[in-house]
Amino acid sequence: MSSDKSAGRVTGLVFSPWNLLLLLPFIVLLTPIYNRESPALFGMPFFYWFQFAVIILGVLCTITVYRMTRKKPVSKADGSTD
């Protein structure tokens, strides 16, 4: 089935430097940097609202990677629209 596929298809690993952004949200694993009370926000200790903030950071990172890696010149040959 695979032998008759058109030439020029993606075969190996495709890596974009944008993918490195996906590492940023892992900051939330470094508990010592945010395990404290102050500054509080709306009465919420820093520990809690900081982690809510990292959700937003995570979303921004995945959206950026998605947008920036959409047009892959190598996948032209497969006839896909994106």
Place this chain on the structure above:
Amino acid sequence: MQWTELIIFVLLFGLVTVLGFVAARWRAADSLDHLDEWGLGGRKFGSWITWFLIGGDLYTAYTFVAVPALLFGAGATGFFALPYTIIAYPLVFLPVLRMWSVSRARGYVTPADFVRGRYGSPLLALIVAVTGIVATMPYIALQLVGLEAVLRSMGFNASGILGHLPLLIAFIILAVYTYQSGLRAPALIAFVKDILIYIVILVAVIYLPIKLGGWDNIFSAAADKFEATPPPPKGPADNVLLTSNNQLQYATLALGSALALFLYPHSVTGVLASRGRDVLKRNMSALPAYSFLLGLLALLGFAAIAAGTKPITNNATGRPDTNTIIPELFNGQFPSWFAGIAFAAIGIGALVPAAIMSIAAANLWTRNVYKEYFRKNATPKEEAKQAKLASLVVKFGAVLFIIGIDPQYAIDLQLIGGVIILQTLPAVAIALYTKWLHRWALVAGWVVGMGWGMILLYQIPNLAAKKEHFGGSALALDKLNILGWQPFEGSTVQIYVGFVVLVANLLVALVVTLVIRRFNVSNGNDDTTGEDYHVDEHDEDLRPIAAH
């Protein structure tokens, strides 16, 4: 009996039952007699359906009652669910695309199908399949714990078999429409479930802090409660912040859980049911909306402390059930019609994941055990039939679990489930990128990871619950004993067991691979090609769906 709550609950439950049966005809192919159709909904779900489906799949009713209950009881450590779901999506963003592509290209239905194709090893596939089924079963049982917490709050708190009757009825209904409609049923019901959950939680997180004097009041009430308990080692290590002993546990548990999340068969089912890579990429950005919700909901555990909520005693076991904290909070703080909606949201929230999990387990059984070992020449129609039957068996197994055995065992087993599903990471996730690890090395790593994981979990006591074994997943580094060598003797710092044994598993797989390569042992035929990992929905020569 609380009639207003009950009537609203029954009405909404009736609505999703109708949806569950109608779902069979929703965007259906000519026939449901193929696993691509029954087990994966035709592999054509778009961004919205996938969002609701995977959201309903991962953020379960049990999560919604257990995470706040954890904060209520233990404080900050219970909040690990947030970092866990924060890093899960960036972590799997790339591998999940490869998994989708290779499965689409080769017609794989389960993660074990992929392992079978990649390594040409029915044994390795069987190991992955059995691990998946064993890890999923208690997870389904836990959905019942969530559903039962709600039923007991509504007044169905009888003892003995009578106390379980409402649960049994709810599950029979679920079993019948899942049998008929397959994955389309939970996909359609997920819409109702999530809309209800969103309404309830948004109202709760705005209304409750106002009523209870603001978040600062709520947090100080929690701090007061935790300070009143004796400090460790006599009492629990509860605190509004992490302590020096549980920070490593917090981070490794979050990482380990995130690594495990998309190894669970039901997550893979949700992923493979989507239409294409773009749908998945969008979802990796959109699914954290649920994490936000989960975090807010978790904080309601502290709100329950401030409101003076008491867990109700489960008359079947005779113990106070902290999982009733959230239902009881709604009971005490909201008018009964709103509490009814909240209960329905949690109750329906149990049905969606239970259905997907039973379908995923049934797919594993059918593809990697039944077809592999009992009926090599099973037609797609026979496969679909077998999977439907298996889904019934799986669900009733879960009900028997709750009725026949103490629900506490389901919780213990779920804990073990997280540790054991992690042990399939090298064979499934790493194999998506490289076949360098040898198949026999993967088997060896799995054996070591599983064995050592069981031993470590067995040795962990829980002082608060007066249990000697399987008391949690936090291992004191002091207890880490590698063949008599204790590298961290005397340390009270805790770490997640699953993480420790995964490292051991990987090291063994690495060393055995290096050794075995010197002896020219076959590493199996690889059915997949490099380009399989990049196919997408619009490719011209794409394998037809529901083909044999």
